[in-house]
Amino acid sequence: MKPAPFDYVRAESVSHAVATLAAAGSDGKIIAGGQSLMPMINFRLVKPSVLLDINAIPGLDQIEDLGGHLRLGALVRHRMTASDPVIARDIPVLHEAMKNVAHLTVRNRGTFCGSVCHADPAAEMPMMALLLDGIVRIAGPSGERSVSAAEFLTGSLTTVLEPDEMVTAIDILKPAANAGWGFAEFARRHGDYALAAVSVVLDRVEGLARNVRIAVMGVGEIASRIAPAEAALEGRTPDAAVIAEAVAALRSAVEPMSDLSASADYRRHLVGALAARVIAEAWERAA
Numbered sequence: 001m002k003p004a005p006f007d008y009v010r011a012e013s014v015s016h017a018v019a020t021l022a023a024a025g026s027d028g029k030i031i032a033g034g035q036s037l038m039p040m041i042n043f044r045l046v047k048p049s050v051l052l053d054i055n056a057i058p059g060l061d062q063i064e065d066l067g068g069h070l071r072l073g074a075l076v077r078h079r080m081t082a083s084d085p086v087i088a089r090d091i092p093v094l095h096e097a098m099k100n101v102a103h104l105t106v107r108n109r110g111t112f113c114g115s116v117c118h119a120d121p122a123a124e125m126p127m128m129a130l131l132l133d134g135i136v137r138i139a140g141p142s143g144e145r146s147v148s149a150a151e152f153l154t155g156s157l158t159t160v161l162e163p164d165e166m167v168t169a170i171d172i173l174k175p176a177a178n179a180g181w182g183f184a185e186f187a188r189r190h191g192d193y194a195l196a197a198v199s200v201v202l203d204r205v206e207g208l209a210r211n212v213r214i215a216v217m218g219v220g221e222i223a224s225r226i227a228p229a230e231a232a233l234e235g236r237t238p239d240a241a242v243i244a245e246a247v248a249a250l251r252s253a254v255e256p257m258s259d260l261s262a263s264a265d266y267r268r269h270l271v272g273a274l275a276a277r278v279i280a281e282a283w284e285r286a287a
């Protein structure tokens, strides 16, 4: 299909972008990589009156190392996130997750921030933003605000972003240097959207798991942290029995949907099997 007609505006700065969105009312749409937006526009699922291209705004394509966390600008492509040496060294769980995102052409254009804004329940980036305590930095007509990724993502393809606001960057936490981590997903073909995925980061302190983070995707309206499974591991030694408890808590907490690819029961079973594997891997790596 062909898109409905729209005006094209190339933003020169964040303030220009925000002013253009405000002038467009609720009809403006930002395009970053266009990997999710353009199919929706071509199918006329989205019909913006103004397409606001942010690709020429200087300074948004940087990964900044701010000590305890990294700042990923709005034009940081998946390819950059996947190949950044600081991410590979300091946030290996994200480095591993990025290997599973789509295909080369999509990774060359798609952006981390665009994926979080798109809020697809089966996308890796929203899950990573949740796992790594992401803070979403937002510019709007009344200035800047920051919200946690958990507050930002409200459901499938929905966020708290107002129509006249733009995400300028997302800050993500660097886990402790010796933290253990694990990531696993199951997709029918490499690079496809996964049926389910699990990611874990934890510290090992005097034989006990601490600061346990577990995030999942593909098994609910949107990616989420699973607090009951985290609590089942926190302050304990993840032997087989404790991991089984955490997996049971995780399976009870998720609300998978049935679709053409898999039933809800299958997804619940799958996410538990992946969780058992990645918790054990994370514990091993933290040793």
Ligand code: FAD
Pocket: 029, 030, 031, 032, 033, 034, 035, 036, 037, 038, 074, 100, 101, 102, 103, 106, 109, 110, 111, 112, 113, 114, 115, 117, 118, 120, 122, 123, 124, 125, 161, 165, 166, 167, 168, 191, 192, 193, 194
């Ligand atoms: P765009 O498509 O440009 O925009 C997406 C949405 O976010 C739009 O609503 C847009 O208005 C909004 N937006 C973008 N940037 C901003 C901003 N800075 N501020 C406010 N709003 C903004 N993703 C995965 O995670 N895993 C996969 O396995 C995967 N496989 C794919 C396979 C194919 C064939 C394709 C085409 C895509 C796939 N994707 C996958 C999606 C891909 O990761 C997209 O790049 C990503 O979802 C969106 O990023 P983008 O920069 O392209 O955003």
